Amino acid sequence: MQHSTERWLDIAALEDVPRRGGRVLRLPQGCIAVFRTVDDQVFALEDRCPHKQGPLSQGIVHGASVTCPLHNWVISLETGEAQGADSGRVTAFPTRIEGGRILLSGDCLRVGAEGADA
Numbered sequence: 001m002q003h004s005t006e007r008w009l010d011i012a013a014l015e016d017v018p019r020r021g022g023r024v025l026r027l028p029q030g031c032i033a034v035f036r037t038v039d040d041q042v043f044a045l046e047d048r049c050p051h052k053q054g055p056l057s058q059g060i061v062h063g064a065s066v067t068c069p070l071h072n073w074v075i076s077l078e079t080g081e082a083q084g085a086d087s088g089r090v091t092a093f094p095t096r097i098e099g100g101r102i103l104l105s106g107d108c109l110r111v112g113a114e115g116a117d118a
Contacts, residue, residue: 007106014040014100022057022066025104032093032108033057035066035077042095042102043077050075050088 017023017036024047025032031047033056041064047057054070064077074083080092094105 008096008103009106009108010101011104012102014042014097014102017042017102020061022059022061024055024057027109029109031057032104033066034095034102034104035061037061037064037077040097041077042097044093044095044104044108045075045077045080046090048090049073050082050090051086056090 011025011034012023014036017034019036019038019040022033022035025034033045033047035043035045045056047055049056049068049070051068051073052070054068056066056068056075058069059066061077065074065083066077067074073086075081075090076083078092080090082088093108096103
């Protein structure tokens with residue numbers, strides 16, 4: 001068995017994030033939105049729409065996408081890419097579920113530190 005050097009952060013119980021909803025994880029590097037789909041997949045994105053920085057965590061989850069509550073931009077939960085005619089992207093962070101707990105890749109701590117808002 002290989003041992004990975006990747007760190008995983010235990011951030012919440014799966015049931016702490018409602019199906020078809022999101023929650024905010026506040027880190028010193030910035031906010032990350034954690035989403036749960038109707039079939040219990042979990043995704044994490046920067047909590048800001050690429051259009052006008054709207055809070056994606058307050059958006060509506062449908063399929064593997066979230067719709068920004070400000071101007072209805074649709075963002076892929078898998079890639080962070082804007083869908084349809086819109087263009088732009090936010091950072092998507094790896095997640096996994098173990099024992100009913102949501103784990104977030106520790107890489108989010110490094111990525112956010114490079115461009116965090118003061």
